[in-house]
Amino acid sequence: MNRTTFDEATIKDNFAVAQVALxxxxxxxxxxxxxxxxxxxxxxxxxxASTMQRISTTANAVVNILCFTVGYVLLARCxxxxxxxxxxxxxxxxxxxxxxxxxxxxxxxxxxxxLTCGLSVAGAISVWNGRGAVRDYAVSRSSx
Numbered sequence: 126m127n128r129t130t131f132d133e134a135t136i137k138d139n140f141a142v143a144q145v146a147l148x149x150x151x152x153x154x155x156x157x158x159x160x161x162x163x164x165x166x167x168x169x170x171x172x173x174a175s176t177m178q179r180i181s182t183t184a185n186a187v188v189n190i191l192c193f194t195v196g197y198v199l200l201a202r203c204x205x206x207x208x209x210x211x212x213x214x215x216x217x218x219x220x221x222x223x224x225x226x227x228x229x230x231x232x233x234x235x236x237x238x239x240l241t242c243g244l245s246v247a248g249a250i251s252v253w254n255g256r257g258a259v260r261d262y263a264v265s266r267s268s269x
Contacts, residue, residue, distance in 0.1 A: 139255030140204040143215060146248035147201035150222070153241075154194040158187045204252075212252065212259045219249035 138144075160166045161183065168186055170179055200218065203211045226242035 139258040140207060140215075140251055142251035143219070143248040143255070144201040144204050146219070146244040146251070147197045147204075147215075149244055150241075151194045151197040151201075153237075154190050154197065158190040158194070161186050161190060207255070207259050209259055212256060216249060216252045219245045219252060223249060 157166065161168070164183075166186075168182055170182055174182075200211070200215055204215060207215075222245035223242055226238045226245055229238035230242060
């Protein structure tokens with residue numbers, strides 16, 4: 126009986142959970158921007174505001190939210206070649222998102238802040254557990 130053996134090469138992705146969390150945050154931001162553009166998210170525009178003020182406020186909110194989307198995607202991609210600065214930014218972002226989500230849960234509990242808090246905690250744990258890869262990457266870069 127012939128037995129075929131394959132070389133098993135495992136690739137350890139230290140920040141996989143963090144990257145998935147960041148991509149999910151980006152998707153959530155796109156959904157929120159669509160909800161904002163369609164008027165499902167209240168922006169606190171005065172009833173007597175002109176049409177131009179309404180359009181300007183809505184466009185400003187949508188662009189601001191989409192900038193966060195780009196930031197999440199870029200940070201997720203930067204975790205592929207993680208440096209100390211990228212690690213600190215990612216860890217700080219997850220801690221900040223966790224804090225904001227906890228405050229939102231305390232103010233008005235619903236599914237969105239619970240989901241955000243869970244993703245943020247998972248991302249922070251992933252980034253914290255992958256901190257050794259930052260040192261390994263720095264050592265490999267200095268030897269080149």
